[in-house]
Amino acid sequence: MGGTQSAAKRILVLGLDGAGKTALVQTIVQEQIDTLFPTQGLKINFTAREGIRLAFWELPGLPQFRPQWQGYYDGVDMMVFVVDGANPKRMLEARLTLKTVLHSPVVTGVPLLVFANKCDRVNKRSPPQIVNLMKLGDIRDRHWYIQACSATTGEGIDAGLEWLLTELKKGKLAANARAVTSREVTRRHRDMLAEMVAGYNKGSERDAAGEGEGEGEGGGEEDALLTLRDIQLRFEKQSGVLYAASCLIVALEEREIPWKKVEVGVCVRVGGRVGCALK
Ligand SMILES: Nc1nc2c(ncn2[C@@H]2O[C@H](COP(=O)(O)OP(=O)(O)O)[C@@H](O)[C@H]2O)c(=O)[nH]1
Numbered sequence: 001m002g003g004t005q006s007a008a009k010r011i012l013v014l015g016l017d018g019a020g021k022t023a024l025v026q027t028i029v030q031e032q033i034d035t036l037f038p039t040q041g042l043k044i045n046f047t048a049r050e051g052i053r054l055a056f057w058e059l060p061g062l063p064q065f066r067p068q069w070q071g072y073y074d075g076v077d078m079m080v081f082v083v084d085g086a087n088p089k090r091m092l093e094a095r096l097t098l099k100t101v102l103h104s105p106v107v108t109g110v111p112l113l114v115f116a117n118k119c120d121r122v123n124k125r126s127p128p129q130i131v132n133l134m135k136l137g138d139i140r141d142r143h144w145y146i147q148a149c150s151a152t153t154g155e156g157i158d159a160g161l162e163w164l165l166t167e168l169k170k171g172k173l174a175a176n177a178r179a180v181t182s183r184e185v186t187r188r189h190r191d192m193l194a195e196m197v198a199g200y201n202k203g204s205e206r207d208a209a210g211e212g213e214g215e216g217e218g219g220g221e222e223d224a225l226l227t228l229r230d231i232q233l234r235f236e237k238q239s240g241v242l243y244a245a246s247c248l249i250v251a252l253e254e255r256e257i258p259w260k261k262v263e264v265g266v267c268v269r270v271g272g273r274v275g276c277a278l279k
């Protein structure tokens with residue numbers, strides 16, 4: 001058979017209740033639009049575009065369900081936030097809700113598509129107005145895009161999906177790169193540092209038990225005690241390389257220079273000519 005379920009890109013569809021999430025996903029997957037009731041649980045819909053399988057995970061938007069959203073963040077490839085573009089009264093609530101979502105370190109770097117839905121309504125707000133109302137300009141740790149659309153007429157949906165597919169094709173490396181360059185200490189840096197400090201503690205314990213003596217000759221480099229200064233230097237070197245790789249990827253992306261992952265380590269190849277391997 002074709003692609004497995006695990007190969008599908010996972011798109012989390014979030015937004016306040018009544019924003020039009022269910023209607024939008026139904027239009028995308030071309031499902032019959034039934035009478036819509038507020039969604040109570042997780043709804044997953046599959047479709048495929050340009051050979052990419054897409055799994056839309058729609059979560060219920062009512063306030064009592066929002067704290068549960070974070071349980072679905074791990075492994076997400078894309079976030080779609082649907083806002084009712086014709087309801088300025090709930091724009092603040094939408095802004096604060098989105099802010100809480102983006103605050104989670106699990107989704108740092110994951111690209112965000114904001115669908116300003118219900119653009120068929122006369123009192124709709126324009127995307128620039130919504131950018132202002134929702135303070136989207138403050139988002140710096142991921143690629144984001146706003147697209148006006150109507151789940152009812154279908155207007156704007158293809159344009160939004162086109163951006164979404166372009167982002168998905170870049171893959172997780174791009175999202176991770178953005179996460180690294182936008183945060184002072186990333187999770188990977190923290191893990192790296194924790195490992196080094198754990199090694200230091202082990203060494204100190206051995207030393208306290210008097211086993212550190214006599215290691216000079218046969219113990220070898222591996223057993224040599226790390227000092228905090230060593231840890232600092234190693235951390236600076238390794239995190240610097242990670243940071244450099246991430247900055248490079250982001251710089252290439254911003255200039256729309258194509259790059260791709262290759263076999264060894266974290267590699268970047270530009271235009272099939274320049275190669276840069278970082279390990
Ligand atoms: N005029 C208009 N109404 C819409 C649009 N999208 C959704 N709706 C209506 O908004 C209401 C809430 O939609 P629903 O998909 O259930 O929102 P959800 O709670 O975010 O899943 C329903 O009555 C829909 O018919 C749209 O693009 N235009």
Ligand SMILES: [Mg+2]
Nearest residue numbers: 021022038039
């Ligand atoms: Mg719904």
